[in-house]
Amino acid sequence: xxxxxxxxxxxxxxxxxxxxxxxxxxxxxxxxxxxxxxxxxxxxxxxxxxxxxxxxxxxxxxxxxxxxxxxxxxxxxxxxxxxxxxxxxxxxxxxxxxxxxxxxxxxxxxxxxxxxxxxxxxxxxxxxxxxxxxxxxxxxxxxxxxxxxxxxxxxxxxxxxxxxxxxxxxxxxxxxxxxxxxxxxxxxxxxxxxxxxxxxxxxxxxxxxxxxxxxxxxxxxxxxxxxxxxxxxxxxxxxxxxxxxxxxxxxxxxxxxxxxxxxxxxxxxxxxxxxxxxxxxxxxxxxxxxxxxxxxxxxxxxxxxxxxxxxxxxxxxx
Amino acid sequence: xxxxxxxxxxxxxxxxxxxxxxxxxxxxxxxxxxxxxxxxxxxxxxxxxxxxxxxxxxxxxxxxxxxxxxxxxxxxxxxxxxxxxxxxxxxxxxxxxxxxxxxxxxxxxxxxxxxxxxxxxxxxxxxxxxxxxxxxxxxxxxxxxxxxxxxxxxxxxxxxxxxxxxxxxxxxxxxxxxxxxxxxxxxxxxxxxxxxxxxxxxxxxxxxxxxxxxxxxxxxxxxxxxxxxxxxxxxxxxxxxxxxxxxxxxxxxxxxxxxxxxxxxxxxxxxxxxxxxxxxxxxxxxxxxxxxxxxxxxxxxxxxxxxxxx
Numbered sequence: 001x002x003x004x005x006x007x008x009x010x011x012x013x014x015x016x017x018x019x020x021x022x023x024x025x026x027x028x029x030x031x032x033x034x035x036x037x038x039x040x041x042x043x044x045x046x047x048x049x050x051x052x053x054x055x056x057x058x059x060x061x062x063x064x065x066x067x068x069x070x071x072x073x074x075x076x077x078x079x080x081x082x083x084x085x086x087x088x089x090x091x092x093x094x095x096x097x098x099x100x101x102x103x104x105x106x107x108x109x110x111x112x113x114x115x116x117x118x119x120x121x122x123x124x125x126x127x128x129x130x131x132x133x134x135x136x137x138x139x140x141x142x143x144x145x146x147x148x149x150x151x152x153x154x155x156x157x158x159x160x161x162x163x164x165x166x167x168x169x170x171x172x173x174x175x176x177x178x179x180x181x182x183x184x185x186x187x188x189x190x191x192x193x194x195x196x197x198x199x200x201x202x203x204x205x206x207x208x209x210x211x212x213x214x215x216x217x218x219x220x221x222x223x224x225x226x227x228x229x230x231x232x233x234x235x236x237x238x239x240x241x242x243x244x245x246x247x248x249x250x251x252x253x254x255x256x257x258x259x260x261x262x263x264x265x266x267x268x269x270x271x272x273x274x275x276x277x278x279x280x281x282x283x284x285x286x287x288x289x290x291x292x293x294x295x296x297x298x299x300x301x302x303x304x305x306x307x308x309x310x311x312x313x314x315x316x317x318x
Numbered sequence: 319x320x321x322x323x324x325x326x327x328x329x330x331x332x333x334x335x336x337x338x339x340x341x342x343x344x345x346x347x348x349x350x351x352x353x354x355x356x357x358x359x360x361x362x363x364x365x366x367x368x369x370x371x372x373x374x375x376x377x378x379x380x381x382x383x384x385x386x387x388x389x390x391x392x393x394x395x396x397x398x399x400x401x402x403x404x405x406x407x408x409x410x411x412x413x414x415x416x417x418x419x420x421x422x423x424x425x426x427x428x429x430x431x432x433x434x435x436x437x438x439x440x441x442x443x444x445x446x447x448x449x450x451x452x453x454x455x456x457x458x459x460x461x462x463x464x465x466x467x468x469x470x471x472x473x474x475x476x477x478x479x480x481x482x483x484x485x486x487x488x489x490x491x492x493x494x495x496x497x498x499x500x501x502x503x504x505x506x507x508x509x510x511x512x513x514x515x516x517x518x519x520x521x522x523x524x525x526x527x528x529x530x531x532x533x534x535x536x537x538x539x540x541x542x543x544x545x546x547x548x549x550x551x552x553x554x555x556x557x558x559x560x561x562x563x564x565x566x567x568x569x570x571x572x573x574x575x576x577x578x579x580x581x582x583x584x585x586x587x588x589x590x591x592x593x594x595x596x597x598x599x600x601x602x603x604x605x606x607x608x609x610x611x612x613x614x615x616x617x618x619x620x621x622x623x624x625x626x627x628x
Contacts, residue, residue: 041447048451149332152606154560154598157579161340161591164583165347241460245565248462249580264463268569271470278470282463289458297454 042301049294056288060111063104070101093266093277103281105257107288113174113253114239118232120178121239125185126221126228132186133193134216144190147183155180156245163251170253173246177239188231192224233296237289244285260285325610329603336599337592341385344588345378385592394596395589399582404593408575412597415574419563421494423552426501431548433502434509435536438517456503461562465496465569493570497562501555508551512544545616553609557602 059066093099132143159176166172196202197220205215246252247261254262260281267277376384388394397404433449440446469492472479480489516522517540525539526532567576575594582590 041450044447045451145328145331146335148328149335151554152332152557152602153336154557154564154602156561156564157595157598158336158340160564160579160583161595162343164586165343237458241458244460245462245561248460249565249568250584261460261462264460264466268466271466272474275470278463278466282460282467285463286455286459290455293454293458294451 038301042298045294045298045301049291049296049298051291052287053291053295056107056284056291057111060104060107063101063108066104070098093263093270093274099263099276099280102258102263103260103284106259106263106281107284109170109253109257110240110243110259111288113170113177113243113259114236116174117177117181117239117243118235120174121181121235122185122229122232124178124182126189126225128182129186129189129228130193130216130221130224133190134197134212134220140190143186147186150183159242159246160249160251163246168247168251168253173243173251173253176246177242180242181235181238184235185228185231189224189228192227193220196220196224230296230300233292233299237292237296240285240289240292322611325607329607332603333596333599337386337389337596338382340592340595341382344591345381389596394593397582397590397593398587399585400587400590404587404589405597407590408578408593408597411573411575411578412601414572415560415563415567415576416601417490418493418497418567418572418574419556419559421490422497422501422563423556423559425494425498426505427552429498430502430504430506431509434506435513435541437506437510438513438540439536450507453503453507456499459499461496461500462565462569464499465493465566468492468496469569489570493566493572496566496569497559500562501559504555505548505551509544509548512547513540516540516543546613549612549616550609553606556605556609560598560602 093102128143132140159180162176163172193216201219202215205219206212210218243252243259244261244264247259248265250262250265252259252262258266263281264278267274267281270277385395392405393403394405396402397407400407437446437449472492479492513536522535522539525535530539563574564576564579566572567574568580571577575598579591579594581587582594
């Protein structure tokens with residue numbers, strides 16, 4: 001299993017002492033420095049993520065306000081125009097349409113599908129996950145089995161099938177992406193609810209004669225909701241990627257605007273003459289997804305409470 | 319033994335659910351397969367003949383019953399567009415997809431395990447943060463986009479590798495690398511997490527104090543305990559990876575199952591779609607089953623019967 005090029009033993013020069021090495025050090029100190037590093041790393045991730053995501057999202061949202069050509073206006077005299085030439089910032093495509101305008105308007109569709117899909121899958125996931133976690137028994141068995149079955153399947157083929165059968169309209173694609181994503185939310189919610197339902201307040205509420213469903217709705221779900229919602233950003237990133245893959249394979253929405261995947265798919269035929277048709281929409285996807293992923297990562301790694309950190313700081317003084 | 323049977327039953331249930339969902343979806347959908355088969359210019363007599371030929375004039379439940387019966391005997395109907403048994407058409411393409419899938423997971427494992435270990439040794443340092451961010455970027459790129467970029471770079475700008483198809487083994491390189499990039503990003507993060515947990519645990523400190531070399535500590539002690547989660551992840555990633563394989567096959571014109579299903583979808587070739595979905599589902603379930611059954615090889619503490627209880 002050894003691979004050349006990877007040094008396994010830390011060199012004498014590097015400051016790369018693994019944390020476990022520091023057995024001679026005060027344990028709290030090690031913990032503190034790690035926490036501090038993690039804090040700054042998570043802050044860095046949050047910043048980079050926010051910048052990347054906003055660079056993509058802001059122009060998309062205000063696309064209608066920007067002085068852009070009509071994304072569907074063809075100009076056959078100006079086909080495959082290079083970027084920065086003749087007033088097209090990112091060039092034109094095979095029908096002389098302005099690529100920037102197409103990417104931004106297509107982005108509106110992609111983003112709308114992504115957000116909607118996350119909302120729908122979040123709803124399904126929270127409902128089914130909390131039912132499985134709270135009621136247990138056969139409800140848990142059915143939902144968990146369903147979840148496992150879905151996770152162990154290569155789902156993309158099924159999704160392609162559904163889109164091919166029911167047509168590539170925005171509602172169908174949104175639904176399909178939501179179906180692909182609910183297991184993640186459901187699994188997380190289930191595990192959170194499992195912990196939550198053993199807490200004393202649930203028993204107290206039951207003793208007071210509150211109906212089980214009311215306990216779940218009024219007390220348990222609001223308590224786990226904040227934690228479960230952290231996964232939303234990661235889901236949004238996946239939804240955007242999935243939508244682009246579907247439209248690349250020809251199963252994306254065609255109206256009102258072609259989305260990023262299908263622009264890339266068109267561009268593939270002109271890769272030798274017009275590199276920008278593939279590169280530009282791809283970069284938009286990458287920037288957006290990296291940004292959203294970094295935000296999600298940063299939020300997750302962020303130290304939960306400042307109170308804990310203060311306590312740690314006090315503890316190190318000794 | 320009971321455990322094996324139980325896992326087998328679960329796998330079969332998954333496959334059965336898949337097949338049923340596919341069947342229901344196809345029958346629910348608008349669009350007439352007879353029209354798709356006979357062409358838009360067919361007369362109603364010709365359409366009726368096609369319907370009888372493929373049993374499309376039967377009630378849906380009867381069709382479902384026939385379908386299940388045929389399924390057990392391994393007969394998945396005749397592909398409309400290939401005029402050959404659907405299962406056979408899919409199985410002919412399967413070796414190509416399998417080659418690609420296993421080459422990718424092998425490459426991903428070879429790169430991501432050392433990378434993950436490297437990251438675990440340097441948790442929360444600047445270098446590690448850098449690699450971490452790069453791996454986030456790696457999992458944020460659409461695989462088809464990476465594929466097209468690699469293709470244009472290594473097949474068009476520097477024509478050193480074949481662009482598409484499977485004429486030579488060199489044709490395997492680009493699609494494999496494309497698929498592996500995402501997997502490396504995901505698996506290396508997992509390896510990092512597992513190894514970091516083990517590096518921080520007391521047993522390793524004790525072993526170190528007894529003079530066990532760093533190399534043995536890393537690869538034998540820590541890796542031995544990280545192996546199971548990582549191995550499980552490799553198994554569960556397999557199903558997700560098949561998704562990537564579909565897309566990447568289309569990019570590179572790979573003659574596998576992925577490009578087959580895209581074609582079958584455009585021609586509404588229902589038996590072929592069913593066969594493809596079924597075969598890939600069986601494949602994914604089988605791989606997962608094998609991974610589960612291999613646990614005791616990696617961890618002598620796990621006895622199959624005990625795993626059953628949890």
